[in-house]
């Protein structure tokens with residue numbers, strides 16, 4: 134019979150675990166959801182009385198306000214939540230390994246394994262264990278071996294793969310009306326029953342035809358495949374943006390023209406200064422490593438090129454800034470608008486802005502940053518991490534953080550738009566122009582602002598994918 138789920142535990146209260154399980158709690162008032170984490174500060178923020186949540190995500194606060202204390206709880210009592218739960222989401226981080234075998238490519242599965250071992254050690258009754266984290270294909274097999282080797286006599290474990298497809302900045306709407314929910318299970322009787330139990334949870338708000346049930350390995354691979362193909366579209370359009378700049382073609386026109394083909398489609402064809410975020414690069418490198426481990430070097434090289442093109446795009450952009458500013462930016466003031474990896478998030482992981490500013494620092498420019506969401510502490514941490522040869526003091530000699538865009542641009546020689554925050558479109562560009570050194574340059578890395586209008590004000594505008 135299909136296992137009954139009345140209590141859910143989610144291990145990992147991050148960008149995925151938090152919003153995902155908050156929405157489950159919202160849509161399933163009959164289920165008690167407890168999100169646990171080892172990080173006390175993070176849990177305290179989720180529990181804060183003024184709803185100063187650890188992540189910024191439009192609509193998230195409303196969901197947490199509606200559910201917290203009702204059927205949604207945040208706690209550091211990992212063991213207690215495991216013990217009580219019928220179903221456990223493993224939603225921990227799976228970063229790229231920094232050292233050891235596969236360093237720079239393979240996913241670090243140590244957090245998944247620790248969480249799995251904890252479940253095995255603590256559980257005294259049967260559990261459905263759900264991989265929510267993005268993992269290499271066949272990770273569920275390792276989890277099964279660990280769980281079975283450590284389980285108590287009355288506890289059996291069924292493992293499901295249920296990768297998450299939400300994008301940051303739109304997490305709540307993505308979760309409330311997903312394109313699809315993917316559930317992978319072993320094709321055994323028990324596997325299928327567990328799969329049904331999880332489907333029934335989603336069926337509380339997701340139409341049945343959007344809940345896809347597949348084999349475990351297909352599910353795991355589909356997640357890597359989806360991210361790889363999304364990122365590949367961006368690298369493709371960015372590669373074309375370089376041709377546009379050299380020929381006078383306009384990348385927006387090209388993207389629009391090709392996107393009208395229903396086989397290609399219009400989404401995810403926005404040329405940019407390069408994709409960022411915690412997952413695209415990590416997941417492609419993970420796919421590259423998987424391909425290499427399977428002795429498929431041509432496949433590995435194919436996907437690696439998507440990441441290499443992204444690095445190229447960031448380098449190309451910085452070089453263009455330096456070249457345009459008469460081949461030197463030493464001592465010149467450059468305003469960088471946006472530090473997050475995309476709009477509507479405070480997340481900076483792998484943000485293109487970090488790489489660009491690092492290059493500017495190496496060229497000895499003076500950089501002033503403004504971002505409407507990112508915490509200042511985070512900016513200093515990111516810049517220190519990317520430039521280990523600089524001390525924080527040295528960084529602060531070259532870099533400042535401004536409280537608003539206007540201040541960031543004051544006396545600058547150039548403005549660089551690194552994140553597509555909507556508020557940058559409607560800035561008082563005339564006032565900004567007045568306060569800048571002349572000639573005043575704008576480098577639009579996001580095709581965000583109206584270049585004709587800015588040129589009329591007097592700016593010298595350079596946009597990604599638009600020739601002079």
Ligand code: NAD
Pocket residue numbers: 144145146147148149150169170171172175211224225226227244247248265266267268297298299300301411412
């Ligand atoms: P995150 O770093 O924000 O959150 C992970 C949390 O897990 C951290 O707070 C960490 O303290 C906690 N944790 C680690 N080990 C633990 C343990 N043993 N017990 C309890 N807590 C533990 O990461 P994230 O962005 O939420 O990503 C989680 C996973 O989801 C990754 O595999 C990622 O690839 C995938 N994913 C992320 C996104 C996204 O938009 N960020 C989207 C889809 C999938």
Ligand code: UGA
Pocket residue numbers: 267297298299300301302360363367400401402403404405406407408409410411412413474475476
């Ligand atoms: C991405 C995927 O879109 C999600 O489906 C997936 O669940 C998630 O990764 C994950 O696995 O973590 P996310 O990274 O949050 O989501 O945000 P995206 O909207 O995909 O943007 C990623 C980067 O690509 C951003 O830097 C964005 O600015 C850039 N981008 C996006 C472009 O440069 N051009 C585009 O057309 C679209």
